[in-house]
Amino acid sequence: MSANMSASACQTIHALKYKPTHSKPEEATRSEQTIKVCPRCSKVHPSQRCPAFGCVCYICHKRNHFARCCKSQRQECENLKTVNTLSIGAMLRDMPSNCKKRSQALKNSAWFSEVQINGAPINFKLDTGAEANVLPHTFLNGIPGRLCIKNTNITLVAYGGSRIRPEGIVCLTAATPTHTAELEFFITRCSTLPLLGKAACQELDLLRKVHTVSTQTIHTKDDLMKCYPEVFRGIGQFKGTYHIYLDPSAAPVIHGCRKIPFSILGKLKETLMKLEKDQIIARVHTPTDWVNSLVVTEKKNGTLRVCLDPRDLNKAIKRHHFNIPTAEDVQSQLAGKTVFTILDEKDGYWQVKLDKESSELCTFNSPWGRFRFCRMPFGIKSASEVFQQKNMEIFGDIPGVHIIADDMIIAATSHEEHDQILHQVLNRALEENIKFNPDKIQFKVSEVRYMGHVITPVGVQPDMEKVQAISKMPDPEDKKGLQRFLGMVRYLAQYIPGEAEITAPLRKLLCKDILWQWGPEHAKAVQSLKQALIEAPVLRFFDPKKAVVIQADASKSGLGACLLQDNCPIAYASRAMTTTEQNYAQIEKELLAIVYATKKFHQFVFGKTVTVQSDHKPLEAILTKPLSKAPARLQRMLLQLQRYDL
CATH class of the missing domain: 3.30.70.270 (Reverse transcriptase/Diguanylate cyclase domain)
Structure with a gap:
């Protein structure tokens, strides 16, 4: 290194400042003093053994220090180049240990890239705040070819204003997988990291100007896999562990090995x-x-x-x-x-x-x-x-x-x-x-299968694979077969108007005191359910901004309801009536259907003005009369409707 670089400047270049808090400089032990960087020669040596002792500085012509450590060299050069220290994060080997740890964390979080310098790979720190490319002298031995280092009068200024005079400038060939460029590097004696400045990063296409921030468009599933390969590879793991909590009173159980086919x-x-x-x-x-x-x-x-x-x-x-x-x-x-x-x-x-x-x-x-x-x-x-x-x-x-x-x-x-x-x-x-x-991605489409349903922009409809599976099922031959069939139908019951009424004869066969006897009415009910699923309508998505209509009806043995918006069904619901409810008067059954509908669609209708449609005219008079004028059973039902704006 040539010309006027103080030890303090070399310590602060690319480093975090260190201020001792528990001891004074004069309290340092003799052993600590022997490992300090000498301000006369910028090297580490035992006390009283400075190689600059007796030498004459060719800058100020005074004795006992080298020219690179001369304190009289303070003039600024017109071609001043600035290197941002903190964004580099390099550390000197003689830094205090706690300062090294802080700077190492900074280094690990920085952005580095490997660049071929005359064919030799070197890991550079990319710094858009730097106007110069810096290469420590220690890296020159690993670069092939004859290097011609030229003298320079340019001074590098570190963070905080400390100045360094580089040894010189060398022109080297820098190459990335896509670009090659001839770049000038300032050679320094300090223990810093190799640095690529802003201009070099752009020339090698390591950094690009972004005038607008936008999300990368992914057109196909293959694009998705290329952008995020790690997300689709192997088995993941949530952070932390899960602990299973047991009832302390439970007794452990040991099972034997089962036979494997x-x-x-x-x-x-x-x-x-x-x-x-x-x-x-x-x-x-x-x-x-x-x-x-x-x-x-x-x-x-x-x-x-x-x-x-x-x-x-x-x-x-x-x-x-x-x-x-x-x-x-x-x-x-x-x-x-x-x-x-x-x-x-x-x-x-x-x-x-x-x-x-x-x-x-x-x-x-x-x-x-x-x-x-x-x-x-x-x-x-x-x-x-x-x-x-x-x-x-x-x-x-x-x-x-x-x-x-x-x-x-x-x-x-x-x-x-x-x-x-x-x-x-x-x-x-x-x-x-x-x-x-x-293998299970459904990517960027207007129609997807989700939880047994098909989601479209218009609404939701049953998954045809499930519908076909139900339609191909033979008539049940026993109670277990009937339970299996009704369970599959029940999952798609929201698409079947009056499902409870259709399944009434089938549910009777499941009673304990009824012998299994399959008849034409049962076969007809099964066929009606299959046909209803095949012809199932598309249920629209609920829109909280639109008006809501409830249609409610009661039959001999079941209650049915439909939620509508813009005369399009949002959901169907039905249930069987109990033996007691089947003995109600018809007006009581019809009001019970409205109560059932509001409870079933509570999330949709609560807090909104709801229009109720019923085919039972006497209900209008009951709803307009004072509550005290209604019979006791109707009063209880009307009380349940008080929370809704009907």
Whole structure:
């Protein structure tokens, strides 16, 4: 290094200032003094052994110091170049330890890029606040070729005003994978990081000017996978661990190993070995209080799903009681949305890590010994609530995002809004190490399948796969078969007007005192249900800004209701009447239907003026008379309607 650089300047270049707080300089020990940088030669040496002693400075012509440490050199140069110290974060080797840690944290958070200098890779700090490129002298030995260092009268000014005179300037070839440029570098003796200034960064296309900030548009699923490859690779893990809380009075239960079908025995062993390798499960070699049975099911793609049968463990587990929204809750918030994306968290529950104690509770038997789940298994009764809570804590504050278990729907009114939400979700997932299944993505479409329904910009309709599955079912042959059929129909009951009335003869067969005897009326009811689902209307999304109409009706054995806006159905509802209710007078049944409708659609109608449509004319007179004039049973029903503006 040539010309006039003080030791204090060298210490402050690219460094954080350090101020001792507990001791005075004169109190330093002799051993500490021997490791200080000498102000006469800018080197570290034992006391009384300075190599500059007796030498003559060629700048001021005085003795006992080198020219690079001369204090008389204070003039400023016209070609002054400024380097921002704090944005570089380099540290000298003789810095105090606590200052080094602070600067190391700054270095780790900075933006670095590897650049080929004459073919040698060097990791540079990219600094848009710097007007010069700086290369420490120690890096020159690793650069091939003959280097010609030219003298310069340019002074580098560090943060705080400290000045450094570089050794000289060297012209080197800098290359990135896409660009090559001839750049000038200032060579310094200070222990700094290699630095690329603003102009060099732009010339090598490492930085670009951005005049407007916009969200990157993702057109296809492949674009999505390229932008966020890590989000769709492997199995994620929520931060922290989950502890399963047990009822202290519960007695542990140990189950034996169940028989495994020979046809899947080999595949099951491979699956368990892979899960052990992925640290989803771990072998157990010590006694455990709880041992559960293993349940194996086959997925659509032919792989096996390994679950627990923790029926006894579930009796002892304390639930978290976190609310899980229903499909209807989500559908009510989709009015006006036209662009949708569905994301499915890969092996959702397995992204929740268990602590050691909880992991041992999830021990299970297998033909190859005992294993324990290191991640939250399918089957325990608290799993869905814990998983929902963790998802809501991470993604719940993002507008346009709705989550049920491991299924997430992104709904937006435009492609631009959709992309902004999607980027926010995926960046959040990247930060939290959440992974999605690339095979189950429904990306940026106007019609998606979600929770057994098809979501469109117009409204919601039943998933035709489920409708076809129901329509192809044969007539039930026993009570269990009938229960299975009615259960599937019940899930789509919101699309069937008067479902309770249609299923009345079928429900009679389920009574305990009724013998199973299938007749024509039962076959007709089954066919009517199938036909109603095939012809199911599209239910519009609820819009809180529009007027609401309720249609209510009562038949001989059931109550029916329909919620409408703009003469379009929002939802259907029905239920069977009890034996006592079937003995009501017709006017009482009709008013009961209105009470049922308001309770069923409470979330939609409370706080709004609601128009009620009924085919029973006497109800008008009952509703206009004083409450005290009505019979006792009608009074009780009218009291329940007082909270609504009908």
